[in-house]
Amino acid sequence: MSKLKIAIQKSGRLNEDSMKILKDVGIAIVNGKDQLKASAKNFPLEVFYLRNGDIPQYLKDGVVDVAIIGENVLVEKGQNITVAVKLGFSSCKVSVAIPKGKGYNSIKDLEGKRIATSYPNTVNQFLKDNNVNANLHIINGSVEIAPNIGLADAIVDIVSSGSTLFKNNLKEVDVILKSEAVLAVSPQISTENQAILNKLQFRLQSVLKARNSRYVLLNAPNNKVDDIINILPGMKSPTVLPLAEEGWSSLHSVINKNDFWEIIDELKANGAEGILVCPIENMVL
Template sequence: MQKRLQIAVQKSGRLLEGSLKLLKECGIRVDNGKDQLKASAGNFPLDILYLRNSDIPQYVEDGVADIGIIGENTAFEKQKQIKAILPLGFSKCRLSIAVPKNTAYPGPEFLNGKRIATSYPNSLRHYLDTHQLEAEIHEISGSVEIAPNIGLADAICDLVSSGSTLFKNGLEEKEVVLKSEACIVAHPALSEEKQAILDKLV
């Protein structure tokens, strides 16, 4: 019986739409719908696992999924033993630092000693360390952009695509921490058979 490659994709959102479009463009026909947790390709040895985006790096590291499609920002943030093998060119965004409008902002040194709210503490910490800055990181899981308005933080570090959410919340983007797009990540020790399937896919 032929081995099948297990690919993990986001179960909802922009990454899912881009992932399914990519598979379709590769000529891969998915037999059952995305409302299920698992689907199979009818014309290629590929099974699709629909998972929460933040869980995909762990599943790939553990070998439950052989490969996954995630944002580069997620791959960087989660710091798992996985390898990014191919940027895909969709779901482009950036992880940026923003402050309230009309804030006197001389440059990154503004962040020294400040409180910064983020859902990406590892990425933010790396940026601060690189710039030899010290700040108080407040890790929150959602609605990061309201943190300055409620007195929780002096700045935020969050994903930005169009900037409209920042504008609505009276914030201005000041620094880009990292640029991101969708990419394929893989378990670092795929079997020869599964690597051969992956090579056909990419």
Template sequence: MKPLKIAIQKSGRLNEDSLRLLKDCGISVDNGRDQLKVTVRNFPLEIYYLRNSDIPQYLEDGVIDIAIVGENLLIEKEKNVTVVERLGFSKCRVSLAVPKGVEVKDIHYFEGKKIATSYPNTLKTYLDKNNVTADLHVISGSVEIAPNIGLAEGIFDIVSSGSTLFKNGLKETQVVLKSEAVLAKSPTLTKDAQQLLDQLLFRIQAVQRAKKSKYILLNVPNDKIEAVSSILPVLKSPTILPLAKEGWSSLHSVIEENQFWEVIDQLKLAGAEDLLIVPIDKMVL
């Protein structure tokens, strides 16, 4: 069976996050400096390090089977590819911004204005939806400088923390799109490649699930087990083990990160004591 071909960004934050995910999935990646193609030792996978902007086209053409790429780029390039999993990292916004001193009440401020951007398709779709006509200046990089040199009256670009906008005297006005890294597949994926993708996806989902969950251990009087168990958002039912102390048991379960403090407070009120929270490395269902 031929190895599955996966593309990741050649460098930058998305590259680092993608390699970390593969490592968490038990995939060993050994590549030398400036090596653009790597065959993995312990999984049928070939990694291609590509320019971010080239990845959607390579996916559509079937040059690569799958890719970890920013969702915003897939939307901008408008290629025939399918997102199979949202990965939860490299989150950003794609937003409109103007100089700090400019008052903007709504999107109609940009009517007839010049906007610099690296995402013309996404911006045009948004402007058309809001019946706004603007003059778009397509720039491949350093979009934030455009208002300062008189090239444009606003920009449309990726925003992460907002520090780059602040340093260039700009402020965010409208968030057009929220994006994160996704796993996408080619429309030409073969049956064998899909089988390997399913194996990889199984590992990725186990890692993703674990990151969103915590393992919880707590002690509870036996007469309060039922009340405490009803609070725990368990997979099936909590594990209950008797303690050496008569009349007490230890309950073990899993709790989602976003429910953590709310559930912990309820457990304490219901009589739980000695709570221990442990990170989960992998979570296979």
């Protein structure tokens, strides 16, 4: 029986988040310490633990069928590789940073300057798109130190919390790319493995939809039900059930977690009481 081969970062936060989402979609991985390959017990899937920067080439060569990888790495090294699903975790930015004491008005200020980066393809494309000529110094590792030792006037690197920039007396001045983890697909995936991938995608989308939603239960007087229904977005329409107390109903619906507080305040203003908000494990649409 064919198995879908998936590449995952060997270690670090992306590895942890990747393994968690596979667990959340019901896939049990049997892997020992320092193992480079593992199989799922209950799904036709093999996991390959690889260096993040090597994964795009494995996808291009068809060594693996799919990968959970940062969008930033795919943009830098994985041109023409398809993104099947955006996964919503491991968010970061590829940004321009300069010493705190320097001024910056626009990308044009980098004309003729020296830029240190681990993302030459991404930076070159960005400079080309903005008609800016600069000198790139390619560094694999601690890019942030380059301005402090006189190697560069600016850097382009991954920014998450910004603490590393702060420690190195740098400030973020421009964002080239916003990135998150994605499920990327090899151009050489077989028809048989594409069918397995379709099943995996369905599960992933159910979990991602659930992560971004909340289940809401509330009580309301019957004369306010129509007003509250107009507030609740729901998947189709809210469920309305009569309560034992005459003149009252219970309403059940699903809301986007990002709209949570705005909707709750509006519900309360329109007579809703006893509001319960619960996480959702899966949403099969």
